[in-house]
Amino acid sequence: MPQSLFLKFLLQKSIKLLVLLGAVALLSFFLVSRSPIDPIDAYVGAAILKISPEQREVIADRWGLDKPPAERFFCWAGRLVRGDFGISTIYNEPVLSVIGKRFITSFWLMLLAWSFSGVLGFLLGIAAGAQEESLLDRVIRLYAFTMASTPTFWVGMVLLTIFSIELDWTPICCAWPPGMSAEETCFWQRLHHLLLPALTLSLIGVAQITLHTRGKMIEAMNSEYVIFARAQGDSTLGIVFRHAVRNAALPAITLQFASLGELFGGAVLAEQVFSYPGLGKTTVEAGIRGDVPLLLGIVIFSAIFVFFGNTLADIIYKYIDPRMRRMAGT
Amino acid sequence: MFVQLYRIHLNRRSRTLVTVISCLALFAAVFLGAWLYGENGEITNLQLRKLPPSWEQPFGTDWLGRDMFARTLKGLRISLMIGLSAATASAIIALILGLAAATLGKAVDTAVTWLIDVAIATPHLILLILIAFACGGGAKGVIIAVAASHWPVLTRIIRAEVLQLRSSAFIHLSAKLGRGPLWIAWHHMLPHLLPQFVIGLLLMFPHAILHAAALTFLGFGMSPHTPAIGVLLAESMRYLSMGLWWLAVAPGLTLIISVQAFDILGNSLRVLLDPKTCRE
C-alpha cells in the first residue's frame, strides 16, 4: 500500500480507537457509579459494627467519593492524559503496578491457551464437519456440548485432582513453587507450572470454535463445488483440504480474534483453581467494589486489545476470502 | 406386512420427524413433572441429609435433606425458561445487528462494529450485575441482563457470514434482477445464516443458565435456594470433594441431556427444512 494511504488508514484507526476508549471509559464509569454496591460497605465488610458514620466519612474523603460523579470522572480523565492512572482504592498502590504485576505473569499462560484452543478447536471442527454423523463427529459434538454445559470450575478441579493429586504429574498450584521467589525458579519450572492451567483453559475453550466451525464445514461440504469435485473423483481428504477448509475458517477467525481481549484479561478459572495470578478476579473485584481508577485502567487496556483483535479479524477476512475485499465498511 | 411398511416409511425424513417429536415430548414431560411435583423439593429434613440415590429418592438428598429429584425437575423447568428466553433474545439481537451491519452500508457497519467493541471491552460481570439490578433482579432481571450482554460475538459471526454471502454469485444475480435488500436478506441470506444462528443459540443456552447461577450467588438474581440447574451445580461443587457425587451428577446430566436434545432438535429441523436435504 502506498505510504499516504497507509498513514490515512493508521490515522482513521487511531481515531476510532480513541473514540472507543472514551466510550468504554464513560460507560464503565457510569455503570460503576450507578452500581447498587456501596464501596465503603464492601471495604468495611465484617468490621461494620466498629466503623462509625464519622469514620465512614474519613474513608469516603480518602477515596474522593464525596465529590459528584462528573467531577470525579473528569479528574480521572485529566490525570490519565498526563499518564497518571491513579491509585487503586482496593490495593492501595498505583493502578499500573497492580495491573503490571498480574498481566506480566498471566500473559504467557493466556497466549498459550488462546493459541492452542484456537488451533485445536478449528481442527476438531474440521474433523467433525468433514464427515457429518460419523462416530468421530458425534464424539466431538458430545465433547463440545459437555464442555459448554459444565461449570468451568468443576472441570478445572477434576483435572487438578487427576493430574496433580492422583498422578502427581503437575504441581498443585501457583506460577512457581510455593516457598520460592520468581527469580529463584528456572524456565523449566515455570513451564511445568504453566502446563495444567494452559491445558485446562484450552480444553474448555474449544467448544465455541469447534461447533461453529463444524457448522460451517458441513455447509461447505454440501456446497456445489464440493459435489462437483466429488463427481470428478477427488478423495474426501483432498476435498476437505483444498476447498472446504478455507471457507470453514470464517467463524473460527471471528471467534478467535474476538477473544483477543483474554490475553490481557486473564481467566478467573486459572486464578481460582490454580492460583495462577491474573487480572480476572481483580477486574471483578474492581467492578464490585467500585474501585474506579483500577477498573477504568483495566478497561482502557482491555479495549485496546479488543479493538486490535477485531481489526485484525477484519483484515484477515480479506485474505481468507478474496471476494470480501470488495465489501464496503471495513 | 408391517415390517415392509416400517421399512418403506423409515427414510431419513421420517426418522427425523420421530426424533423431533420425541424431543418435544421429553420437554413436555419435564414441565408436567415439575408442575406435578410442586413444592416437594423445598422441604428440608435434617434427618435425611446427604443420602445417596435410593428407591424413595432416585437422585438422593442434599445437604439439608431435600429430595434432589424434585429439585432437579423444578430446576430444569426454571432453567429451561430462563436459558431459552435469554438465548433466543440474544441470538435474535445478534441476527438483526449482524445483518444490518453488513447490508446497510458503511456508516451502519462502523456504528455496529464500534458498539460491539464497546460491549466486549466492558467488564462482563459488571454489565450483568447492573442490568439485573436495574430490572429488579429475580428471573426477569437475569434474562434481560444475559440477553443484553451476550449478542456481541454472535453478531460478529453473522456479520462475517453476510459479508461473505454478499459477494456470492446468486446474490448478485438477485440484486441485478431488481430484488430489494430486505427481500434478498429474507429469502437468500437467512437460510444460509440459520446454521450459525442455531449453533450460537444452542451455545448460549447453557451459558445463560450458568450465568444465572453466578448472578444469583452474588445476590442479583433469584434467591439462592431456588433450585435452578446452574445453582444446583454450583452448590454441589462444595460437596464433590466429600464424595457426594449425586449432587452434581443429577443436575449436570440433565443439563447436558437438555442441550443435546436441543442440538438434535436443531439438527433435525435443519435437515427437514434445508432444501438440499429434506427429501432424503
Place this chain on the structure above:
Amino acid sequence: MKRKAHYLKHFAIALLGSAFIMGSMETVYADKESIILAIGGENPEGYDPILGWGSYGNPLFQSTLLKRDADLKIVPDLAVDWSLSEDSLIWTVKIRADVAFSDGSPLTAEDVAFTFNTAASAGGLLDLSNLQKAEAPDDETIIFTLKTPDITFMQHFISLGIVPEKLYGPGYARNPIGSGPYKFVRWDEGQQMIVEANDRYYGDKAKIKKLVFLFSEENAALAAARAGEVDVLGIPSSFANQDIAGMKLHVVKSVDNRGLMFPLVPNTGKKTPDGLAIGNDVTSDPAIRKAVNYAINRQALVDGVLDGYGRPAYGVVDDMPWDNNKIRFHDNDPAKAIEILEKAGWVDANGDGIVEKNGRDAEFVILYNSKDILRQGLALTVSEMLKRVGIKAIPQGESWDRIKKELTHLHVVVYGFGDHSPLEMYKLYHTSGPEPLYWNAGFYSNPVVDGYLDQALLAKTFEDSIPYWQKAQWDGETGFAVSGDAAWAWLVNLDHTYFINKCLDVGQSQMEPHGHGWPITANINQWQWTCN
C-alpha cells in the same frame, strides 16, 4: 517437508518431556524450618496496621501494646504499665525499653504516638474518632487523650500494631517493617506470602523459621492438603467430616455467631432520614419473638447445618467473660411457644396452619445473604421448624447491598457477629439514632438497658465494666435477652475447623472472633514441630 515435520514432532515431545522431568524435581518439604499455611489472610490493601491490618488481632509483623492470652485475659505485650485517669479521659501507658524493629532501629513512644495519631485520620478500617491526640513526653511513655469516656477504647491497644515513624510512607503496606515475631520477606499477590522469624523479637522467639502462606481458593487448598503439600488448612465445617492423610482435625471454639434480628417496632409508615421504610407488625409483638426463640431446636441446627461443629447460642456473647449465664433457657419447646402465642392472642381460627391475631397472619420474611450458604441453611431450617407452631417464615436470599439499602428495617435478617470486645453489644442494643444501619437495625430501645450500657463504658477498668454488660442482658426484671425483651433470636456459635499436620503442635488456640483462618496465628511464635 516430511522430515521437518518428523523432527518437529520429536522436538516437541522432548521439550514437554524435559519440562515434566525438570519440574517434578522440585519438591516442597515441610520440615522443622518451614511450614505452609492455607488459611487465607491475603489483604489486598497490604499489611499496614494503620489501615486496619491486624484489627482481628495479631498483626504478625508488628506488635501491639497489649494482647489477649488463650483464655482471652488481657496481658501486657509492648506495654508494661497502663492506667486510666479519674475522669476516664486520659490513658497513661509505659512501654518496654528493649524493643527494636526488625531493621534494628529502636521502638520508642514516639512510634506509638505516631501510629495512633496517623490511624485516626487514615481512612482505613480503624475507628479512632474518639481519640483526641496521643503524645510521647519521653521515650517510654505515651499519653492518650480521649474525647469521651469509653473503656472499650482499650481494644485498640490490643489490635493496633505499632509502625516505625521513620520508615512509614505510601509503600509501607507492601514492606511492613515491625517488631513482631515474624518479618516480611515477600508477597506474590494472588499466590503466596513468605515470612521469616524475627531474630530481634523481644518475646518468645518463633521456633519455626519460615512460614509460607498460600492464598488458594477453598477447594484448591483442600486439594493441596490432600496432596500433602499444606501443613495448616482452614476449612468450612461442611468439609470437616473427612480424613486427610497425615493431618488431624483441629476444632476451635469461637464467638462467631449467627442469629435472627427482629424489627421491634410496628410499621407506621415512618422512614429513616435516608428513606428506608421501618417496622414489622408481626415481629414487633414480643410474644412472636419469644415463641420463635422457644420453637427453634438449636442443637438440631448445629448438627444439621453446621455438621456438628458448633454449639447452640442463647445470647450474643455466650461464654465470653461478660456473658450472663442466667439468660440460658430450654429451647426446642413447641408446646411452650404455642402457649405463649395463645396467651397473646395468636390463634389459628381458620385452620390453615398459620396463627392469626386481629386478622393478621403470623407471617414474615427471613432474609439471608445470598453468598453465604450457612445462613441460607439456617434460614431454610428455621422456617421449617416454625411451621409446627403456626408461624410462616419465608426465606429469601438477597445481596447485602439490597438488604442494607431497602430491607433491613422491615424484615427478619440472619446476621452474624462475634467479637473480642463488648463494644459490639453496645452497638447492637443501645438505643440508636434515626439511621442505625446494620447495628441496631431493629430499633430496639430500652432505657434501663441503655443505662447499663452507658455505665459500662464509663467503668474505670475493664473488669469493672463486666457486671454492667451482664445486667444489660438480664438484671432480674428486664434486659434484651429472651427472658426480657427477646430482641433477637440467637441461633448458633460456630466452631472453626482446621486440619493440621500431625507433626505440628499449635498449642492452645484462643476462642476465635468472627471470621476464621487468620486468628489461629495468634500464638504462632509458640508453634513447634514435633516429629524428627
